[in-house]
Amino acid sequence: MIIVITGGSSSGKSKVAEDMMNKLEPGRKLYIATMQIGDNDEDGKKRIEKHRKRRKDSNYKTIEKGKDLQEIGGEYVGGAKAWGDGTEGAGAGISKIGSEEIKSALLECISNLTANVMFSERVLSSDATVLEVISEVKDLSAKMNNLVIVTNNVFDDIDNYDDMTSSYVKALGKINQELVKMADEAYEVVVGIPVRIK
Amino acid sequence: MILVIGGSHQGKKGFVCEKYNITSERMYGSLVDEDGTYAVYDLQQIIRDNLDLDVKKIVMDYTESHPDVIIICNEIGNGLVPIDEKDRYYRDVTGEILIEIARKATEVWRVICGIGQKIK
Numbered sequence: 001m002i003i004v005i006t007g008g009s010s011s012g013k014s015k016v017a018e019d020m021m022n023k024l025e026p027g028r029k030l031y032i033a034t035m036q037i038g039d040n041d042e043d044g045k046k047r048i049e050k051h052r053k054r055r056k057d058s059n060y061k062t063i064e065k066g067k068d069l070q071e072i073g074g075e076y077v078g079g080a081k082a083w084g085d086g087t088e089g090a091g092a093g094i095s096k097i098g099s100e101e102i103k104s105a106l107l108e109c110i111s112n113l114t115a116n117v118m119f120s121e122r123v124l125s126s127d128a129t130v131l132e133v134i135s136e137v138k139d140l141s142a143k144m145n146n147l148v149i150v151t152n153n154v155f156d157d158i159d160n161y162d163d164m165t166s167s168y169v170k171a172l173g174k175i176n177q178e179l180v181k182m183a184d185e186a187y188e189v190v191v192g193i194p195v196r197i198k
Numbered sequence: 199m200i201l202v203i204g205g206s207h208q209g210k211k212g213f214v215c216e217k218y219n220i221t222s223e224r225m226y227g228s229l230v231d232e233d234g235t236y237a238v239y240d241l242q243q244i245i246r247d248n249l250d251l252d253v254k255k256i257v258m259d260y261t262e263s264h265p266d267v268i269i270i271c272n273e274i275g276n277g278l279v280p281i282d283e284k285d286r287y288y289r290d291v292t293g294e295i296l297i298e299i300a301r302k303a304t305e306v307w308r309v310i311c312g313i314g315q316k317i318k
Contacts, residue, residue: 007275008273008293009279009289009290010289010290010293012293154278155276156205156277158277190203191296191297191306193306
């Protein structure tokens with residue numbers, strides 16, 4: 001089962017995604033965090049703290065992975081660190097991903113993943129970014145029985161962006177369409193209410 | 199309590215007047231002490247004007263003491279993250295307040311092109 005959750009900023013997407021994930025898999029599951037924040041990013045830290053607190057009582061094993069999602073599972077051991085939200089250290093159990101042990105994951109979120117893929121060592125084109133992100137997510141979904149994907153609606157805004165930002169918004173729009181094609185269900189979260197769109 | 203949201207200039211106020219049979223005199227741009235059927239519109243502006251205070255508490259206390267109010271608010275979170283810190287806070291706190299209001303509301307409507315879709 002693949003579920004895509006979209007919505008605006010502070011629309012309650014994460015909470016809805018976690019509730020849906022918990023329903024699909026009450027047991028152990030992965031929380032894949034793609035947000036990479038700088039040391040001085042107080043906003044980002046606050047947001048992460050809020051999400052961590054909420055997941056504290058759930059059965060999430062958190063890994064931070066800004067991109068290269070295909071490295072998750074199999075031999076993957078390094079690079080990720082646990083957030084201390086009641087999950088054990090990252091190294092240990094992660095090699096079990098892809099086996100019968102953990103087959104459900106919540107991926108949050110595609111807007112960060114897309115930015116991390118597009119703006120890495122060199123800036124990728126919009127099309128190349130779409131291909132890479134979709135390929136990484138497909139790879140992950142092949143290893144999972146249940147995948148809940150959180151993305152972002154950034155499209156109802158003034159659009160006088162610079163070229164690079166336009167290219168990013170274009171890529172994210174295309175990626176969202178591709179993800180929803182792959183998905184069994186898709187929802188837009190509006191003021192905390194999931195509105196089914198597929 | 200009833201919540202009506204949507205983008206700017208989508209006919210939210212007109213929708214409320216028609217749907218709940220009230221005149222524009224029963225619509226207020228501030229947190230007024232009224233009763234009966236009436237609406238408070240531009241909640242996002244009220245929030246923006248009070249960012250330096252505990253605006254979440256102010257709005258939630260108001261809805262608590264005025265359970266029959268119809269709240270009208272713009273959706274402002276569907277864009278890129280603003281660069282300015284205060285803008286980011288404005289967007290986030292508005293989102294949090296709307297989630298809270300929606301949870302307590304008996305009805306939630308989303309208006310686009312003048313058409314209301316009932317989402318709760």
